[in-house]
Amino acid sequence: MARDPTKFHHGKDAALVAALLFPESPSPERALPAQTWEDWQQPSRPISLDEEVTKLIRRTRAPAMRSQQELQGLGVSCPYYTARLYTLHAVYQASMAVEDIIRDRTQTAPRLKDMAERAARLSRDLRAFAKDHNNWTLAPLPGPYSERPDDQAINQVLGPSSAAFRDIEKAADGLDLVHTFALSRKERIAPPNRNGDVWGIAFATHLGYLWHLLTGKEPSSSSTIFIRFVEQAFISLGGERDAWESQIRTAIENVEARPEWDRFDRLEKAPDPPGTSYITLDDMKARWGRSANAWERDVREAYEQAQNGSEIALRLLALSYAKAGKKGKAFIESLGWRPSPAVRQQFDDDNA
Numbered sequence: 390m391a392r393d394p395t396k397f398h399h400g401k402d403a404a405l406v407a408a409l410l411f412p413e414s415p416s417p418e419r420a421l422p423a424q425t426w427e428d429w430q431q432p433s434r435p436i437s438l439d440e441e442v443t444k445l446i447r448r449t450r451a452p453a454m455r456s457q458q459e460l461q462g463l464g465v466s467c468p469y470y471t472a473r474l475y476t477l478h479a480v481y482q483a484s485m486a487v488e489d490i491i492r493d494r495t496q497t498a499p500r501l502k503d504m505a506e507r508a509a510r511l512s513r514d515l516r517a518f519a520k521d522h523n524n525w526t527l528a529p530l531p532g533p534y535s536e537r538p539d540d541q542a543i544n545q546v547l548g549p550s551s552a553a554f555r556d557i558e559k560a561a562d563g564l565d566l567v568h569t570f571a572l573s574r575k576e577r578i579a580p581p582n583r584n585g586d587v588w589g590i591a592f593a594t595h596l597g598y599l600w601h602l603l604t605g606k607e608p609s610s611s612s613t614i615f616i617r618f619v620e621q622a623f624i625s626l627g628g629e630r631d632a633w634e635s636q637i638r639t640a641i642e643n644v645e646a647r648p649e650w651d652r653f654d655r656l657e658k659a660p661d662p663p664g665t666s667y668i669t670l671d672d673m674k675a676r677w678g679r680s681a682n683a684w685e686r687d688v689r690e691a692y693e694q695a696q697n698g699s700e701i702a703l704r705l706l707a708l709s710y711a712k713a714g715k716k717g718k719a720f721i722e723s724l725g726w727r728p729s730p731a732v733r734q735q736f737d738d739d740n741a
């Protein structure tokens with residue numbers, strides 16, 4: 390009996406998922422699946438997802454597959470291989486999303502609630518203290534027997550104690566900020582009415598990135614072609630679900646609420662906001678005192694994790710490329726990873 394794809398674990402089931410999507414050459418865990426067919430030719434052992442790729446290639450009106458030249462410019466040599474690989478990545482991300490939401494609701498949200506409550510309580514106590522007391526009470530003023538005031542002794546107390554009371558006010562202001570940020574963060578990760586199919590929404594979101602990469606078009610919850618694309622990707626994993634409109638609609642709403650630079654075209658752009666500055670490899674070595682060998686080891690590890698579907702590792706790899714000088718870029722490219730022309734141009738512009 391086939392396993393439910395929504396129960397796949399991003400780590401221990403990685404090889405199983407790869408075998409489902411690449412039946413011609415199931416790969417060991419953490420290895421990049423091999424392409425055993427010619428570029429732009431449907432594999433001899435097609436999976437359901439391949440059929441949808443073929444339909445996009447044959448379509449003569451939008452949404453249709455980008456031209457071979459366009460996709461090559463974006464780093465895609467074979468749409469069948471890219472579709473399978475990014476579906477593998479979508480499963481990884483969907484599994485991670487489920488773990489994240491469980492952790493957020495059971496661990497992070499309660500901690501944020503406690504942080505907000507304690508920050509508010511401490512702020513109230515500090516402000517009440519500052520209101521009820523002042524630093525003059527601490528000053529060694531003359532007593533009841535008319536001794537002369539010791540101005541030096543008084544100032545030695547008033548100066549530091551005045552600064553201390555100002556620090557108390559600043560601390561209260563800081564606690565107010567902590568309270569506000571904690572509540573905002575808690576509401577974002579665990580809003581009171583947030584329910585739904587976390588795995589399905591994450592899966593549809595990442596297939597939306599793939600869809601835009603292949604077609605140049607935004608995914609739509611009313612597009613039967615995109616809905617079928619998601620359905621067949623799921624079926625390729627052994628799934629049997631046939632209703633995806635709700636998950637796709639939520640995924641689109643979530644992405645549309647993001648900044649312009651982090652939408653469905655994210656695979657065609659640099660991974661950071663416009664205007665992000667980068668330092669060169671030489672700057673990195675001088676600042677952090679890291680040797681070239683250590684840097685290459687870290688980059689190689691990020692590359693291996695990125696091939697296994699880690700989006701975080703992919704972003705680290707892209708960032709390392711952006712920061713690298715000519716030798717560093719050449720080393721990363723020698724591993725088999727290259728940014729698309731659009732990403733390369735943004736790196737060059739930002740470093741100009």
